[in-house]
């Protein structure tokens with residue numbers, strides 16, 4: 564199922580074609596991804612990771628699943644939180660992004676599709692996260708049902724994503740930064756201009772925060788809330804796996 568609104572569905576490919584395009588794109592830019600991420604967010608991505616880690620409620624010894632983990636920046640922050648007794652599994656479908664990921668003793672990186680987590684047990688995790696990944700995934704129902712399936716009852720799902728802000732000031736900033744500067748800067752730094760013109764396109768076509776909350780809720784997560792971060796440029800959604808916390 565493609566969750567994009569009809570009028571924008573034609574701009575980017577959908578379904579398997581979109582997934583293939585996204586995977587190839589991340590394979591190409593993997594070597595420059597971390598640098599570009601830091602430049603693009605002026606280093607604030609580290610702060611936003613901290614917000615995600617805080618929202619999971621994880622503590623020492625916890626188990627976390629980080630989907631679309633890329634080069635593992637959030638994965639390693641989760642790993643710090645759960646400490647040596649804990650465990651974090653990072654899953655991504657781009658071989659090159661995983662190759663660029665720095666290892667950590669309590670982290671396992673695995674090649675896989677976030678919408679079909681073959682070999683990942685049900686109810687195995689205290690928290691499941693996805694940062695800047697949902698926007699790239701056409702089948703959001705499959706993504707969140709896999710998150711719900713792999714969480715234990717009472718476990719927490721957190722989704723961090725870039726959004727189009729509604730305030731006048733942040734919209735103006737967004738228009739200049741993401742629509743004009745990021746594609747040019749990204750093209751220069753990564754050598755792949757198409758990857759960074761895809762970014763604003765994918766944000767434009769992504770579902771609104773209210774709709775994302777509904778999708779999360781209809782896939783087995785409850786008490787779904789979201790907050791706007793950085794003037795509405797980023798949204799953080801959180802939901803709890805249904806059932807008694809064990």
Ligand SMILES: C[S@@+](CC[C@H](N)C(=O)[O-])C[C@H]1O[C@@H](n2cnc3c(N)ncnc32)[C@H](O)[C@@H]1O
Nearest residue numbers: 589631632633655656657660676677694695699
């Ligand atoms: C913008 S990067 C985010 C990486 C990382 N989460 C971070 O915070 O830097 C998006 C990642 O999503 C991955 N991705 C997209 N669709 C996926 C899918 N269906 N399954 C697994 N990974 C996927 C891409 O390969 C890419 O590494």
